[in-house]
Amino acid sequence: MRIAACFVAGLALLTGCEKHQGIAPERMADAIFAVIEADRANYTNQVVNRLQNEEKILDADEHWQDKKLLPLPAQMMRMGAERVAERNSGFNYALLSLWPVNKQNKPRTEMEKQGLQYVIDNPGKNFYGREKLGDTEYFTAVYADVGVSPACISCHNDHVDSPRNDFELGQTMGGVVIRIPL
């Protein structure tokens, strides 16, 4: 009986230790999002909105290299995501929307569609799930992407390719999808 008790206690201890090893995917995804969101909000407000809308010094434009202008906030984020992917950093992220200007940024997997709808229906909450893409299983998290600046709203409402033109400040316009391979 004592042997059995020792065995159960040891197993519980080991299981407990295992739980504290590494970082849970959900916690990791939340941390990554915090960095992405902070950088994105700062770039949008402190660079694009200030230079383009307030001080009217330099516009942001999709073809920023040719026109010698600022990259759009969404482009900045996509460039970051591509750089992270190239470095094989152990996670991937993307900015998607149910109403994307660039149709390549619409949801493609069932989980993306589900997650984007969830963050619209549940303001302040995040979506977490698991999905298999190719041979790899991913922990997938979706975070609401809120229009933080008039620059976001006016660009999306005015663009000829935008499927929606009634966005308002503070509204969820899409979502940041973070994937961590398991």
Next chain:
Amino acid sequence: MKSYQFKFWHYGLLLTLAVGSLAAYNLEVADKSLFITGETSHGHHQIELDCMSCHTDGFAGEEAMQQSCLNCHAEELELADDSHPRKKFLDPRNAPLLETLDARQCVSCHTEHKPEITREMGVSLAGDFCFHCHSDIAQERSSHRDFGFETCASAGCHNYHDNGTLYEDFLTDHEGQPDLLENAHLPARTAMQMWLREHPHKQPLQPEQADLDLNSTLEIRTAWAQSAHARATVNCSQCHIDNQQQFSSLEVVEQCASCHSEQKKSFTQGKHGMRLSSKLSHGLVERIGAMSPLQARIPMQADASGELNCTSCHDAHSVNVHYAAVESCLGCHSDEHSLAYRDSPHFNIWENNPKSGPSCASCHLPRETHANQIVVNHNQNHNLRPNEKMLPVCLNCHGAEFSLAALADKKLITQNFKHKPAKKHQTFDLIRDRIARKSNNKKQQTKSQ
């Protein structure tokens, strides 16, 4: 003496040894030509005997092969702001697409040694490859509903890598331009002007000031004294270091590059100078020689010979850019396009105005701005891959719609632009529709406010 009795397997053994020795000799000592599995594309045949440049040691795997492609092409892909870079396909959502077409690897689309399936731009896939990822384009752009997927990369619409002058905003900005611009002119080269500004008191060197008297004739001295080199006080000994008189092609290019490094860089990226590139295996050019017109796959003049280096086009002593811009080209090339140049309106303008008229070099060795200087890109293939990349050159003198229509007209290209293009380019009809849609969109928004 007893004669040796050969058995059947002895003959087999001797034959195997003979074939093996021949193959080993060809692989290790000779030019490896026995091991070429099929003709390479027009872009690589100059260097096909340098197997290691692409295959490395042959066992290094696909990542090493990919790196080989990038060793030569990464910079131009970056310059072109590649529309389909590898990094775009690392999104896990692309996993199902990559099972069909692995766009992360150059060799997925550009398989070498397959002449029977290799098409323009060295693409060895069927022409409708865009379908694999863009099958839903008709839903995204109703204007594209009636186009076949084999037409995406038609001249003047889309390119897989380089869409630098084909994106919507660019075409919108250039819509409605006249066929011939009012202020039509090529940008002037700046190197000599800059040097004169920086050295206002330097006088041109005279024939008698030549600092070397090897076997130089009066003709050579006169040519040099009238050259840009003498104007910039570059004397004989600056090229003929240690009295050297005979130079290999590699030595010529290295010598010129001591002052003209940017020109060497672009020259060794093109078909003319590729074999002289420092990116190829050490000793290759000594083994197989620099490229020669006789080895070209397009028609050349029967008497065109010698190796291609800087002095093939620019005479070593006169370094004549005017001669190099037309006469040097036509001295070798004899394809229909080249032969038709002298009957073209471009040639008429060139004859009357050699300083800024359109020569062969104006189009194929374009003058580009680098760090506020206008320099000649000596990679004559750069803006031919595909030929819509020549658009910036045409735009110096012509409107975009006229230029794109001309570049899409294969017959007109063969005739060296003897006439105006036969028909307009459809891209601009789509752009005009698009401009109208944007305008309507604005009006509707204004009304609703």
